[in-house]
Amino acid sequence: MKPARTMYGLLAEFDSAEQLxxxxxxxxxxxxxxxxxxxxxxxxxxxxxxxxxxxxIPLIFLLGGIIGGLxxxxxxxxxxxxxxxxxxxxxxxxxxxxFIPITFELTILGAGxxxxxxxxxxxxxxxxxxxxxxxxxFDLASQNxxxxxxxxxxxxxxxxxxxxxxxxxxxLDVSEVPG
Amino acid sequence: MSTAGANLEVSRGSNVLAAGxxxxxxxxxxxxxxxxxxxxxxxxxxxxxxxxFVLILTAAVSYLFLRGVGxxxxxxxxxxxxxxxxxxxxxxxxxxxxxISAMLxxxxxxxxxxxxxxxEAMTLFAxxxxxxxxLLHLGRPWEFFWLLPYPNTMWLWPQFRSxxxxxxxxxxxxxxxxxxxxxxxxxxxxATFRDRAKSRIARVVYGILAMGWRGSxxxxxxxxxxxxxxxxxxxxxxxxxHSVVGMDFAAxxxxxxxxxxxxxxxxxxxIFSGFAMVLTLAIPLRWAYGLEDFxxxxxxxxxxxxxxxxxxxxxxxYASEAFYGWLSGNEFDMYMNVNRALGRxxxxxxxxxxxxxxxxxxxxxxxxxxxxxxxLVISFIIQTGMWMERFVIIITxxxxxxxxxxxxxxxxxxxxxxxxxxxxxxxxxCFLLFVRVLPAISISEMRELVFEQSGRPHKEAA
Numbered sequence: 001m002k003p004a005r006t007m008y009g010l011l012a013e014f015d016s017a018e019q020l021x022x023x024x025x026x027x028x029x030x031x032x033x034x035x036x037x038x039x040x041x042x043x044x045x046x047x048x049x050x051x052x053x054x055x056x057i058p059l060i061f062l063l064g065g066i067i068g069g070l071x072x073x074x075x076x077x078x079x080x081x082x083x084x085x086x087x088x089x090x091x092x093x094x095x096x097x098x099f100i101p102i103t104f105e106l107t108i109l110g111a112g113x114x115x116x117x118x119x120x121x122x123x124x125x126x127x128x129x130x131x132x133x134x135x136x137x138f139d140l141a142s143q144n145x146x147x148x149x150x151x152x153x154x155x156x157x158x159x160x161x162x163x164x165x166x167x168x169x170x171x172l173d174v175s176e177v178p179g
Numbered sequence: 180m181s182t183a184g185a186n187l188e189v190s191r192g193s194n195v196l197a198a199g200x201x202x203x204x205x206x207x208x209x210x211x212x213x214x215x216x217x218x219x220x221x222x223x224x225x226x227x228x229x230x231x232f233v234l235i236l237t238a239a240v241s242y243l244f245l246r247g248v249g250x251x252x253x254x255x256x257x258x259x260x261x262x263x264x265x266x267x268x269x270x271x272x273x274x275x276x277x278x279i280s281a282m283l284x285x286x287x288x289x290x291x292x293x294x295x296x297x298x299e300a301m302t303l304f305a306x307x308x309x310x311x312x313x314l315l316h317l318g319r320p321w322e323f324f325w326l327l328p329y330p331n332t333m334w335l336w337p338q339f340r341s342x343x344x345x346x347x348x349x350x351x352x353x354x355x356x357x358x359x360x361x362x363x364x365x366x367x368x369x370a371t372f373r374d375r376a377k378s379r380i381a382r383v384v385y386g387i388l389a390m391g392w393r394g395s396x397x398x399x400x401x402x403x404x405x406x407x408x409x410x411x412x413x414x415x416x417x418x419x420x421h422s423v424v425g426m427d428f429a430a431x432x433x434x435x436x437x438x439x440x441x442x443x444x445x446x447x448x449x450i451f452s453g454f455a456m457v458l459t460l461a462i463p464l465r466w467a468y469g470l471e472d473f474x475x476x477x478x479x480x481x482x483x484x485x486x487x488x489x490x491x492x493x494x495x496x497y498a499s500e501a502f503y504g505w506l507s508g509n510e511f512d513m514y515m516n517v518n519r520a521l522g523r524x525x526x527x528x529x530x531x532x533x534x535x536x537x538x539x540x541x542x543x544x545x546x547x548x549x550x551x552x553x554x555l556v557i558s559f560i561i562q563t564g565m566w567m568e569r570f571v572i573i574i575t576x577x578x579x580x581x582x583x584x585x586x587x588x589x590x591x592x593x594x595x596x597x598x599x600x601x602x603x604x605x606x607x608x609c610f611l612l613f614v615r616v617l618p619a620i621s622i623s624e625m626r627e628l629v630f631e632q633s634g635r636p637h638k639e640a641a
Contacts, residue, residue, distance in 0.1 A: 017630055024396070037396040040202065041367070041626040042403050046396045057404040061412075072348075075328060079336035098340040101423055105345075105352040108412050108419075112356045115412075116363050119405035123398045125366075126390035133393070139374040141394045142367065144202035144626075 008131035008179040009035075009151040010162055011138070012171035017043045020146035023169040025049040027148055030165060034154035038132070038147040040140075060118035061111045068110015073103040134178045149177065193632050195290050196625075197472035205473075205625040209368075209618055210375050212468050218615060221467060226611050232604020239597035243315060250594045257577045257589035262316040264569045265599050267424055268452070269309035269606075270350065271445075271565060274417055275453025276302025277357055280364070281413035289631075290481050292624045293473040297464065297613070298457050299361040304609040305456070306354045308602040313346075315598070342426040349423040356416055360409050363402075366392050367623040421449040428572065434515040435576030438503070444496030451489035451535070452565035454482045455558035460610060462555045464619065473620055476549050483548040486561065490539030493568075497536065511581055519575045523588065527567050528575070534564020 014020050017039065024037040028050055037046055076099040080086075085093050120126070132138050132149060141147050148169070150162055166174045200208075218226075243250055253260040276298040283291035314323050326347045328337055337344045369389035376382045392398070425445035428436040458479060465474040504512040519528045538560045541547045548554070579586045613619065 038394045040394055041623040042399040047400050050396055052400050055401045055404050057401050061408045076339040080339055084336050095340060101345040102348045105348040108416050109352040112359055112409055112412050115405050115408055116359045119401050122401055128391050130393060142370040142374045143206045
């Protein structure tokens, strides 16, 4: 059997989070690059085991917050000082303390929306179709099972050897994911 | 299946999760509420009743749009009647949801896990009810967009120095961020529903909502960071929203409103009534779906403790208002306090004192904090009390201010009551639908709790 284009990769199924972390570490140490670990909850220690790079999410939050805050503040300054100045008993037009609450709210709004949509964008969601969903066992990845998938596109991928390697991780089962 | 760590389950029950649960059984238990169970008789009866009140609301609002705000009891001097009382009450109730999901998350409180999802839903529905009132209260509700800055041919802007405009931004930001926080938290559970649903329509709908979530470690990594940061943003947001609502009043010169204690005392009052609403919803929910293992006595007791603390802050607020009214030596401030306690609306004041100051004192007793029926009764009393508080603050202050020649009375009409009870029906209807179509408890976080509670699993493998 050839690792034809019609195969996305090999999928190993585990029933515990610890095994998943172990398996992810071994897969990385074996030199595979195009692999993923799939879990029904955020497993502690999995990031380190896979050596994932730090995310840019905090930066997106920060930038969204800065943009929201500046927009909010200068919109109010523009309205109150330039566009529609109202002289109320000679009080200063540039009354910045009164502009803080809205600036604060728009900072939060900008940061929150940028961060939430940024998270979805970096995760490539929505992704209505993914080859992993072809695997009949994969429904359990959102319930009670843990999976490692090594993609056939990995340069180190060899159907026989990779299958052997994945069996050595102690999974319940290793199966092929149709592409 | 002899691999180490198989059949991981919570061997010793804890006070936040009963023993014997594993990843599969928490998943089954929570998702079966929606995917397998039929709606019971109690649910259908409640739904019909809530729908009836929504019809009443629709009628009241239609008639309001036809005739204007004159159908309500408001007039000069009491121009802010039930509408603003209800607005403040509902927005206050909404605060506990975000408090639970954001503040308790940041403080790593394990008792947050099984109550945050429905508390957040409660927040959204309460904010939806709250948001109706300022709009209905507008003389020309179809011009509601005048509240927002937008390019217009008159070159006009909202008055950004006014707390009422701050409120527009605070409440709309709060609604948006609460929705985002709630939805982001639900994505993994929607994927669970997608994978477990039997009917094709359900698979497609949950599939669209889950957006193709597959539990990838890379996704979880970004997801966890984003969730933590959203919590960090939502926590100060909760405080800001009711502070701004407090400033709506405090910025006015009226005796009884013009007080620096308003923002903190409003925030405490909001969390006070919000936790009462969490209990009001949690107790029937755990009873109806047999969730006593997930929503344990400890959860209820902790809500009760927070009600006690915030109730004491609220009591301090009342005392401080009375004390500073007296200390100021100001004729109008002193009269305001006398008028509240002994004036035409004295009943509402004493009901308020009974509900918000006397009743929470029972929560000092552990036996009462752990008695489910008593907690339900106390939470109803507190919600009544908090509604009365806003009534007292708004009506008695407006009713008699400086000049006796401009004093007046406020009598709510049947349309005022119809709108108030109509929104309660709307809130209940939304919540009943939520429980039937979405995961009322966060499944992925419950799995994480199982993982944490099952001890260090390599120990168990022996």
